[in-house]
């Protein structure tokens with residue numbers, strides 16, 4: 001089978017569907033191809049998202065996928081000290097708990113509403129490259145060979161991306177920049193409060209954290225990310241998570257209604273995200289926030305830019321890397337500084353002993369802060385533990 | 398390398414971690430291109446449920 005489109009989006013995740021929505025809005029003939037047989041399934045997510053990006057990417061909160069709003073976040077140290085952030089201060093990182101499978105489906109519907117088309121069970125195996133320029137992609141549709149010609153090809157194929165490398169874009173990761181994750185949705189747990197909990201410390205999860213997100217009064221999403229460079233034996237992630245749940249007074253009473261695994265990059269931004277006729281975006285372009293491991297917000301913000309720039313390029317008849325570079329420059333302007341800062345913070349946190357994490361969380365828990373920002377946090381720690389702050393300041397000043 | 402499909406959750410973590418792009422995830426299962434694989438072992442460690450093991454003698 002052969003097809004011909006203006007914009008081909010590979011991957012029907014939230015990022016791919018957002019790219020397609022904006023490319024179609026820009027008046028191009030846009031096709032999304034997805035290898036799975038159902039959008040949003042199986043889920044790959046902790047299901048936490050900050051609503052402050054919705055305006056920017058043109059979506060509104062929707063009862064089809066919003067499950068719960070949270071009152072705050074709690075950070076828990078190895079010795080059990082707790083730092084609580086409430087109200088306005090939290091919307092930066094986690095504000096809503098969503099049903100991710102429904103969210104993904106609604107993002108696809110939005111794209112289709114703008115005129116984009118979608119093909120399931122279409123697995124792209126390679127890009128078609130002609131003299132260094134990407135002119136389409138080939139693979140299998142329902143097991144049959146398919147070849148799709150496109151003016152711009154956009155890889156939104158997620159963490160498992162293997163396509164960008166075919167045009168020399170380096171998306172390889174070091175093991176210290178990979179989190180391996182496992183998550184359960186647990187039912188049958190009594191969980192009245194609406195806080196997102198984060199557990200830290202090398203003795204709890206080496207180089208990562210455990211999250212508990214409330215989905216309803218009797219249902220939570222609990223998961224764990226472990227830094228690959230700290231994994232010493234296979235299957236360690238499941239062992240840590242099962243052990244944590246078994247020892248937890250509330251969670252141990254529940255049972256899983258779903259089980260989700262996945263890889264997440266926690267790296268610096270990659271060097272380039274465009275080539276002639278080609279864009280890479282979202283998890284495929286390693287855009288995940290290196291501190292929180294959240295990839296929805298960054299990916300979807302970049303997706304909007306990618307869709308708009310691709311449509312403009314198609315209309316102008318010039319899809320060279322130089323033209324598409326407007327996308328590269330714009331997403332960096334929007335996201336890169338925070339990614340660098342959070343990468344350095346991640347590296348710094350990794351070096352801290354459990355004793356230091358205990359000290360810091362205890363201090364923050366006992367400090368009243370008007371706004372929770374980097375400056376306020378450092379100030380609060382400095383008053384009690386100047387030695388810890390000296391180390392932190394090296395990174396920020 | 399080989400995968401125990403009874404354990405595998407089809408999450409793609411192994412695929413994205415293999416820096417030599419030797420792994421592909423299909424609806425039907427996982428394929429290792431052993432001609433490309435450098436036996437670094439990353440896929441075994443990254444698999445959250447420990448589904449990948451080294452196939453001895455291949």
Ligand SMILES: Cc1cc2nc3c(=O)[nH]c(=O)nc-3n(C[C@H](O)[C@H](O)[C@H](O)COP(=O)(O)OP(=O)(O)OC[C@H]3O[C@@H](n4cnc5c(N)ncnc54)[C@H](O)[C@@H]3O)c2cc1C
Nearest residue numbers: 011013015035045046047048124158262282283294295296
């Ligand atoms: C356990 C876990 C918890 C997480 N928790 C959170 C969280 O709480 N908040 C948050 O913001 N982020 C979280 N993330 C990250 C978040 O899930 C990702 O950032 C997000 O899914 C990225 O979207 P995407 O569209 O780029 O990629 P994906 O959602 O991975 O979509 C890529 C799509 O491309 C398809 N595809 C891949 N290759 C091909 C191919 N060759 N041909 C055709 N189709 C292909 C895949 O089937 C998939 O549907 C979590 C990740 C994991 C693993």
Ligand code: SF4
Nearest residue numbers: 415434435437438440
């Ligand atoms: S052992 Fe290394 S090279 Fe071989 S498939 Fe696994 S990750 Fe790839």
Ligand code: SF4
Nearest residue numbers: 405406408409411444
């Ligand atoms: S990492 Fe493990 S569970 Fe995930 S696709 Fe690979 S073999 Fe399957």
